[in-house]
Amino acid sequence: AQKVTQAQTEISVVEKEDVTLDCVYETxxxxxxxxxxxxxxxxxxxxxxxxxxxxxxxxxxxxxxxxFQKSTSSFNFTITASQVVxxxxxxxxLSDVYNFNKFYFGSGTKLNVKP
Amino acid sequence: xxxxxxxxxxxxxxxxxxxxxxCSQTKGHDRMYWYRQDPGLGLQLIYYSFDVxxxxxxxxxxxxxxxxxxxxxxxxxxxxxxxxQTALYFCATSDSDRxxxxxxxxxxxxxxxx
Numbered sequence: 474a475q476k477v478t479q480a481q482t483e484i485s486v487v488e489k490e491d492v493t494l495d496c497v498y499e500t501x502x503x504x505x506x507x508x509x510x511x512x513x514x515x516x517x518x519x520x521x522x523x524x525x526x527x528x529x530x531x532x533x534x535x536x537x538x539x540x541f542q543k544s545t546s547s548f549n550f551t552i553t554a555s556q557v558v559x560x561x562x563x564x565x566x567l568s569d570v571y572n573f574n575k576f577y578f579g580s581g582t583k584l585n586v587k588p
Numbered sequence: 589x590x591x592x593x594x595x596x597x598x599x600x601x602x603x604x605x606x607x608x609x610x611c612s613q614t615k616g617h618d619r620m621y622w623y624r625q626d627p628g629l630g631l632q633l634i635y636y637s638f639d640v641x642x643x644x645x646x647x648x649x650x651x652x653x654x655x656x657x658x659x660x661x662x663x664x665x666x667x668x669x670x671x672x673q674t675a676l677y678f679c680a681t682s683d684s685d686r687x688x689x690x691x692x693x694x695x696x697x698x699x700x701x702x
Contacts, residue, residue: 506689508691518680581629
């Protein structure tokens with residue numbers, strides 16, 4: 474069965490600190506996609522990144538970086554030098570390519586960045 | 589303009605009322621989805637549609653119905669709203685090309701059933 478676990482319900486940091494959001498997934502498939510979405514206080518869901526299961530290269534986009542490790546079934550998200558605008562709920566998701574790309578979402582991690 | 593729009597953005601209604609939430613997209617995607625989000629939970633899939641003639645139930649379809657009026661329009665109805673349907677509802681779209689099958693979400697509709 475497919476499952477995504479975000480064990481950190483809520484994290485609070487002070488501005489400029491680095492923070493890592495954990496995502497652990499379960500799947501028996503060899504082909505799948507992993508995603509991160511951001512939900513700011515305004516409520517919309519913003520797509521951040523997609524990674525396929527065959528690409529374990531880490532990715533960096535500005536202050537954001539993602540670490541994908543198949544050996545530990547993890548797809549962690551790090552924000553470097555956090556800012557107040559990073560305050561949001563972050564969701565990790567797994568898509569099942571053998572089942573119409575059905576998405577399985579984690580329960581989300583709420584990040585509070587304090588000035 | 590936003591690629592995926594939802595109307596209304598906020599709605600307060602009473603138990604037993606019929607409610608329709610609408611979703612429109614200009615992304616040209618063939619797949620559309622309706623999700624609900626409850627506080628502290630992830631998103632749960634209500635219905636999904638691969639094209640105008642293909643509609644499928646998701647995990648929590650009871651109490652809901654949908655209509656795909658056109659490729660760009662997908663509406664969700666609550667035939668007789670009840671308080672535990674109070675939630676944030678999201679519409680999403682994706683392209684069936686597997687390499688780009690990312691789901692893109694609308695801004696959400698906050699529904700309160702009194």
